[in-house]
Amino acid sequence: MPDARADVAIVGGGITGLSAALRLADSGVDVAVFDAGRNAGSDANAGSLHVQLQSRFLRLFPDQAPNVEASLPAYLEAVRVWQRLDQRLGGVDLVRKGGLMLAETAEQLDFLEHKAEREAKHGLDVEILDRDAVERIAPWLGPQVFGAEICRDEGKLNPLVANKALRKTVLGLGVRIEPAEVLAVRASGAGVVLTHEGGTSEFDQVILAASWGTARLAVPLGGRVPVAWEPLHMNITEQAEYVIEHLIQHAERPITLKQFRSGQIVIGGGWEARFDPDVGTPEVVESSMIGNVSLAARIAPGIRNLRVIRTWAGLNTTADGKSIIGPLEPHRNVFIAVPGDAGYTLGPLIGQMAADMVLGETPEMDPSPYAPSRFL
Numbered sequence: 001m002p003d004a005r006a007d008v009a010i011v012g013g014g015i016t017g018l019s020a021a022l023r024l025a026d027s028g029v030d031v032a033v034f035d036a037g038r039n040a041g042s043d044a045n046a047g048s049l050h051v052q053l054q055s056r057f058l059r060l061f062p063d064q065a066p067n068v069e070a071s072l073p074a075y076l077e078a079v080r081v082w083q084r085l086d087q088r089l090g091g092v093d094l095v096r097k098g099g100l101m102l103a104e105t106a107e108q109l110d111f112l113e114h115k116a117e118r119e120a121k122h123g124l125d126v127e128i129l130d131r132d133a134v135e136r137i138a139p140w141l142g143p144q145v146f147g148a149e150i151c152r153d154e155g156k157l158n159p160l161v162a163n164k165a166l167r168k169t170v171l172g173l174g175v176r177i178e179p180a181e182v183l184a185v186r187a188s189g190a191g192v193v194l195t196h197e198g199g200t201s202e203f204d205q206v207i208l209a210a211s212w213g214t215a216r217l218a219v220p221l222g223g224r225v226p227v228a229w230e231p232l233h234m235n236i237t238e239q240a241e242y243v244i245e246h247l248i249q250h251a252e253r254p255i256t257l258k259q260f261r262s263g264q265i266v267i268g269g270g271w272e273a274r275f276d277p278d279v280g281t282p283e284v285v286e287s288s289m290i291g292n293v294s295l296a297a298r299i300a301p302g303i304r305n306l307r308v309i310r311t312w313a314g315l316n317t318t319a320d321g322k323s324i325i326g327p328l329e330p331h332r333n334v335f336i337a338v339p340g341d342a343g344y345t346l347g348p349l350i351g352q353m354a355a356d357m358v359l360g361e362t363p364e365m366d367p368s369p370y371a372p373s374r375f376l
């Protein structure tokens with residue numbers, strides 16, 4: 001491995017780490033990114049730009065719901081950051097036609113109505129639609145759909161395109177991406193020393209953007225970053241005529257469904273996968289595939305005859321529902337950058353904010369509610 005010396009090291013080369021690298025490189029900082037090259041949520045995700053409260057999250061993690069709700073303005077800001085990134089990267093198939101959360105019963109629509117009231121207070125552009133109104137904008141929905149909440153701030157993009165374009169852009173700016181796992185991080189005088197697969201290197205400042213891998217790295221520094229992995233399932237179909245413009249979710253059932261510009265339909269939404277750390281990669285659970293695509297076919301009967309061409313499993317990262325950004329006290333030169341729920345949506349914003357803090361500049365959003373010190 002070539003000498004990894006740079007001003008700033010970033011551990012983790014997913015959407016968050018590379019977005020931080022982009023911001024720093026734009027400011028003329030010499031950056032090295034260390035990436036273990038495995039189980040990046042960014043390589044497994046579905047490309048939904050989430051803004052409204054996800055019913056799945058509210059159901060599974062009710063204790064974290066207040067944190068996600070308090071973060072709603074961050075999701076609005078995150079989509080704006082993605083729109084700028086879309087332009088900068090020459091297009092990542094970003095479409096912002098809004099997201100529909102479907103109700104199949106009056107009770108579910110009632111739940112959505114209360115949810116929309118809470119979201120509107122945080123500035124989200126939401127509205128409750130009855131069956132006729134939903135049908136006008138999404139005539140392909142199943143006959144049982146009773147109504148929906150539309151969140152006009154939501155959208156979708158193609159993460160395969162985005163990841164490739166971002167990587168190419170940062171490499172073009174001189175960022176070095178080292179394919180190496182960082183084994184340990186320790187403070188050394190005014191600097192920070194990384195022990196990695198290629199040896200040992202010292203930096204002025206370090207950003208830990210290693211999602212599920214961040215907890216272990218923080219411990220020897222006396223830090224506590226309580227992140228956990230969550231193995232999740234995904235499917236993608238063959239190409240079909242492009243008709244589904246919105247991001248689709250359900251008020252009660254776990255599903256996200258969207259169509260890429262290519263015509264392929266991506267189906268996910270939090271169905272479980274299996275993960276044994278000794279095996280090292282998450283594995284598909286057959287019942288998740290069957291349950292997930294059956295639900296999709298009920299919601300959108302027209303896709304019933306499409307073939308699923310690929311299924312995969314990936315590691316999501318959860319914490320307490322809020323992003324974690326800022327210095328790992330008492331080390332003022334080690335920064336954490338871990339996005340909260342829907343981390344691909346938040347990743348560019350969180351990465352840029354961490355980079356702003358490294359540069360000593362004021363981030364776009366007040367980082368204080370997201371400080372790692374809340375776990376001490």
Ligand SMILES: Cc1cc2nc3c(=O)[nH]c(=O)nc-3n(C[C@H](O)[C@H](O)[C@H](O)COP(=O)(O)OP(=O)(O)OC[C@H]3O[C@@H](n4cnc5c(N)ncnc54)[C@H](O)[C@@H]3O)c2cc1C
Pocket residue numbers: 011012013014015016017034035036037038039040041042043044045046047048049050180181182183209210211212213214217231232233234268313314315316317337338339341342343344345346347
């Ligand atoms: C199946 C699935 C679907 C999803 N769908 C969506 C979606 O539609 N919309 C959305 O907003 N979010 C979605 N997410 C969540 C989202 O993908 C992640 O939250 C986000 O990509 C995290 O980005 P990141 O850059 O912070 O971390 P990651 O992309 O996880 O990258 C972290 C990197 O750090 C590396 N690393 C870890 N430890 C070390 C170490 N010690 N040394 C060096 N490198 C290390 C890893 O190998 C990895 O490459 C989904 C997640 C999954 C699993």
